[in-house]
Amino acid sequence: YWSLICFCFVFESWALETLVAHYGDIIKIPCNRGAPKPANLIFTKWKYVRKFSNTPNLCLLIIDDSNITVMATDEYQGRVSIAPDFSLLISSAALGDQRKFTCMRASADDIFEYPVHVQVLKPPSVVEILYCSWCQHSLICEANPAANITWYKNDQVLVADGKEVIIITSVNKHHETGLSSTSSILRYSASKRDVDANFTCRASNLTSAPVSFLITYPPQKVTLHVTPSGPLKEGDNVTLRCSADGNPPPSRYIIHLKVIMVEDSYTLTMVKRSHSGEYHCSPADNSSLLDSQTLEVLYLDISLNPSGRVDRTTGSSLAVLLQTNASGEPTVSWTKNKARLTAEPQFDQLKFSDSGLYECEVAIEGLIRRSSFILDVQGPPVIRSVDENQEIGGKHKNLSCEVEGSPKPSIQWSVNGTKEITHADGRVTQTLTLIPKENLTVTCFVKNHLGQEARSIDVSSGIFKRNATGTSVLIDGADAVGAVVGLILCALTLAVIYWIYWTKSSQGSWRTGENGTTEEKRKLEEEQKAKV
Numbered sequence: 245y246w247s248l249i250c251f252c253f254v255f256e257s258w259a260l261e262t263l264v265a266h267y268g269d270i271i272k273i274p275c276n277r278g279a280p281k282p283a284n285l286i287f288t289k290w291k292y293v294r295k296f297s298n299t300p301n302l303c304l305l306i307i308d309d310s311n312i313t314v315m316a317t318d319e320y321q322g323r324v325s326i327a328p329d330f331s332l333l334i335s336s337a338a339l340g341d342q343r344k345f346t347c348m349r350a351s352a353d354d355i356f357e358y359p360v361h362v363q364v365l366k367p368p369s370v371v372e373i374l375y376c377s378w379c380q381h382s383l384i385c386e387a388n389p390a391a392n393i394t395w396y397k398n399d400q401v402l403v404a405d406g407k408e409v410i411i412i413t414s415v416n417k418h419h420e421t422g423l424s425s426t427s428s429i430l431r432y433s434a435s436k437r438d439v440d441a442n443f444t445c446r447a448s449n450l451t452s453a454p455v456s457f458l459i460t461y462p463p464q465k466v467t468l469h470v471t472p473s474g475p476l477k478e479g480d481n482v483t484l485r486c487s488a489d490g491n492p493p494p495s496r497y498i499i500h501l502k503v504i505m506v507e508d509s510y511t512l513t514m515v516k517r518s519h520s521g522e523y524h525c526s527p528a529d530n531s532s533l534l535d536s537q538t539l540e541v542l543y544l545d546i547s548l549n550p551s552g553r554v555d556r557t558t559g560s561s562l563a564v565l566l567q568t569n570a571s572g573e574p575t576v577s578w579t580k581n582k583a584r585l586t587a588e589p590q591f592d593q594l595k596f597s598d599s600g601l602y603e604c605e606v607a608i609e610g611l612i613r614r615s616s617f618i619l620d621v622q623g624p625p626v627i628r629s630v631d632e633n634q635e636i637g638g639k640h641k642n643l644s645c646e647v648e649g650s651p652k653p654s655i656q657w658s659v660n661g662t663k664e665i666t667h668a669d670g671r672v673t674q675t676l677t678l679i680p681k682e683n684l685t686v687t688c689f690v691k692n693h694l695g696q697e698a699r700s701i702d703v704s705s706g707i708f709k710r711n712a713t714g715t716s717v718l719i720d721g722a723d724a725v726g727a728v729v730g731l732i733l734c735a736l737t738l739a740v741i742y743w744i745y746w747t748k749s750s751q752g753s754w755r756t757g758e759n760g761t762t763e764e765k766r767k768l769e770e771e772q773k774a775k776v
C-alpha cells in the first residue's frame with residue numbers, strides 16, 4: 245500500500261511538467277508547450293487546484309482572442325492575464341504559486357488538459373526581527389526550496405557556540421503546497437565592533453543581501469581636536485572641535501573656553517598669548533565625559549634701540565640694545581648690509597666703515613620678528629692714501645687719492661689731468677692721469693662741510709722700465725734728455741763766458757754750477773749700478 249502511494253507520487257512527479265520561476269518574477273505557463281490552438285476550438289480555460297479542496301478553481305475563461313474573462317475571485321484576480329498564445333501570465337511570483345495549473349482546451353471533438361507544476365525559487369533572504377541594545381540580535385534567513393543555510397559575518401562563516409552565536413534551523417512545510425523551505429534564526433551578541441558588520445546567509449550557491457545591525461551604545465569617549473596641531477603662534481587661527489563615539493553620537497557638545505560655548509566646534513581667530521590655557525569639552529548631556537587640551541600660544545615681542553636712521557660722528561660710541569619678551573628662549577641673528585654678523589654690533593669708536601644697514605632677526609619656533617637701523621657715521625674726510633702708479637714703458641702716470649668721509653667729500657688735485665672716480669668699501673678713490681713735463685709735487689685736497697685734508701706726492705717725469713728682476717727702474721726722462729742738452733748748452737755758454745772772462749780779465753776762477761755736476765754724478769752712479 246505504501247509502496248503504491250510512493251509509486252504514484254513518484255509517477256506523478258515524473259509525469260508532470262515542472263516550470264521553475266523566480267520569486268517576484270512573472271510566471272509564464274504555456275498551454276500545451278505553446279502548440280498552436282487546434283481547429284474547432286470552442287474555449288480555453290485556465291484552472292488550478294487548491295489544497296484541501298476537490299473542485300478546481302477557475303482562473304480564466306477564453307472564448308476567443310477578444311472575449312477573455314477573468315473568473316478568479318481570490319489572490320489571482322488582479323495578478324493573472326493571458327499572452328497572445330494563450331499562455332497564462334502570473335505577476336509577482338510568490339511561494340504560494342507553487343501548485344499545479346491546468347490549461348483545458350475544448351474543441352468540437354475532444355477536451356485536452358495540460359497540467360504544469362510551478363516551482364518558485366526564492367533566494368535566501370534575511371530579516372532582522374529583533375532590535376535592542378546590549379542584548380542579542382536575531383536575524384531570520386529563509387531559503388526556498390529547503391537548503392542548508394550558512395551564516396556569514398563580513399564573509400567569515402559564523403560558527404554556533406551556543407553562547408554568543410546561536411543558530412536555530414528549522415524546515416517548514418508549506419501548508420498548502422506541501423513544499424518545504426528552511427529558515428534559520430541567528431541569535432548574535434552584537435557589540436560596538438559590529439556597528440558596520442555585514443551579515444549574510446547563504447543557501448546552496450545563493451547569498452542574501454547584507455544586513456547590518458542597528459547597534460546603539462552611549463558615548464564612552466569624547467575627544468577635543470585642536471587644528472592646527474602644531475605649536476600655535478600669536479596671530480594664528482585655531483579651531484577646537486569636539487567629538488565623541490557612541491551610536492548615535494551626542495548631538496550637542498559644550499566647549500569650555502574662558503566662557504562656555506554650546507557648539508561642537510569653535511574657531512579662535514588671531515590668537516593672542518592670553519588665549520593660552522586649558523580647554524575642555526564634553527557632550528551637552530553628560531558633563532562627566534570630558535576631554536581637555538592645553539593651548540600654548542607662542543609670543544615674541546622685541547624692541548630695538550636705536551632704530552630707524554642714526555647719524556653719528558666718527559670716534560663717538562653707539563650702544564645697541566635689543567630687548568625681547570618671548571614665551572621661550574629666542575634665537576637672535578644680526579646682519580650688516582645683508583651679510584651675517586657673528587655678534588650683536590657694539591660701537592666704542594665709530595669708524596666710517598661702521599656705516600650700513602643693521603638688521604636683527606629674532607625667532608622662536610617659527611615666530612619671527614625683525615627690526616633694523618641704518619647707521620651713518622659722519623666726519624671730516626680722511627685721506628687714506630695718495631699713490632703714484634707708473635705705466636711701465638709709458639709716459640702716463642696715474643695718481644690716486646683714496647678718501648673716506650661722510651657726507652661724501654669733494655676731491656681736487658693741484659694739477660690738471662684726466663680724472664676717474666671709483667667707490668669701494670665706503671671709500672672713494674679718484675685717479676688722475678697725467679704726463680708730467682717735469683718733476684712735480686702734486687697735492688690732493690679733500691673736503692666736506694665737517695672738515696678738509698690735503699696730502700702731497702712727488703711725481704718724477706722719468707720713464708720707468710722693468711729690469712731683470714721685474715722691479716721698475718728709471719731709465720730715462722724727457723726732461724733728463726733736455727737737461728743733458730741744457731747742460732751741454734750751459735757748458736758751452738759757460739765756456740764762451742769763461743773764455744770772454746778769461747780773455748777779458750785773465751784773473752780768478754769760475755766755479756761750475758753745483759746742479760750740473762751733482763746731476764751728472766748721480767747719472768753716472770746709476771749707470772754703474774745698472775751695469776752691476
Ligand SMILES: *[C@@H]1O[C@H](CO)[C@@H](O)[C@H](O)[C@H]1NC(C)=O
Pocket residue numbers: 307311
Ligand atoms: C463572451 O462570451 C460569453 C459566453 O459565451 C457571452 O455571454 C458574452 O456575451 C461574450 N462577450 C462578448 C463581448 O462577446
Ligand SMILES: *[C@@H]1O[C@H](CO)[C@@H](O)[C@H](O)[C@H]1NC(C)=O
Pocket residue numbers: 390391392
Ligand atoms: C545539508 O548538509 C548535510 C550535511 O552537510 C547534508 O546531509 C544534507 O543533505 C544537506 N541538506 C540539504 C537540503 O542540502
Ligand SMILES: *[C@@H]1O[C@H](CO)[C@@H](O)[C@H](O)[C@H]1NC(C)=O
Pocket residue numbers: 398440441442454
Ligand atoms: C557592508 O556592506 C556595505 C554595502 O554593501 C559596504 O559598503 C560596506 O563596506 C560593508 N562593510 C564591511 C565591513 O564589509
Ligand SMILES: *[C@@H]1O[C@H](CO)[C@@H](O)[C@H](O)[C@H]1NC(C)=O
Pocket residue numbers: 449450
Ligand atoms: C547555482 O547553482 C545552479 C545549479 O547548481 C546553477 O544553475 C546556477 O547558475 C548557480 N548560480 C550561481 C549564481 O552560481
Ligand SMILES: *[C@@H]1O[C@H](CO)[C@@H](O)[C@H](O)[C@H]1NC(C)=O
Pocket residue numbers: 462463464465529530532533
Ligand atoms: C555619562 O557617561 C559615563 C561614561 O560613559 C556614564 O557612566 C554615565 O552614566 C553617563 N551619564 C549620563 C547622565 O548619561
Ligand SMILES: *[C@@H]1O[C@H](CO)[C@@H](O)[C@H](O)[C@H]1NC(C)=O
Pocket residue numbers: 479480481513514
Ligand atoms: C584667520 O582668520 C581671519 C578671519 O577669518 C583671516 O582674516 C586671517 O587671514 C586668518 N589667518 C590665518 C593665518 O589663516
Ligand SMILES: *[C@@H]1O[C@H](CO)[C@@H](O)[C@H](O)[C@H]1NC(C)=O
Pocket residue numbers: 517569570
Ligand atoms: C612680557 O610679556 C608679558 C605678557 O604680555 C607681560 O606680562 C610682561 O610684562 C612682559 N615683560 C616685559 C619685560 O615686557
Ligand SMILES: *[C@@H]1O[C@H](CO)[C@@H](O)[C@H](O)[C@H]1NC(C)=O
Pocket residue numbers: 633634635636640641642664675677
Ligand atoms: C692709468 O689710468 C688709465 C685711465 O684710467 C688706465 O687706462 C691705465 O691702465 C692706468 N695705468 C695704471 C698703470 O694703472
Ligand SMILES: *[C@@H]1O[C@H](CO)[C@@H](O)[C@H](O)[C@H]1NC(C)=O
Pocket residue numbers: 658659660
Ligand atoms: C687747469 O686748466 C685750466 C683750464 O683748462 C686753467 O685755467 C688752470 O689754470 C689749470 N690749472 C693748473 C694748475 O694748471
Ligand SMILES: *[C@@H]1O[C@H](CO)[C@@H](O)[C@H](O)[C@H]1NC(C)=O
Pocket residue numbers: 683703704705706723724727
Ligand atoms: C726728477 O726726479 C727723479 C727721481 O724721482 C730724479 O732722478 C731726477 O733727477 C729729477 N729730475 C729733475 C730735473 O730734477
Ligand SMILES: *[C@@H]1O[C@H](CO)[C@@H](O)[C@H](O)[C@H]1NC(C)=O
Pocket residue numbers: 711712713715716717774776
Ligand atoms: C733692479 O732694480 C732694483 C732697484 O733699483 C735693484 O735693487 C736690483 O738689483 C735690479 N736688478 C737688476 C737685475 O738689475
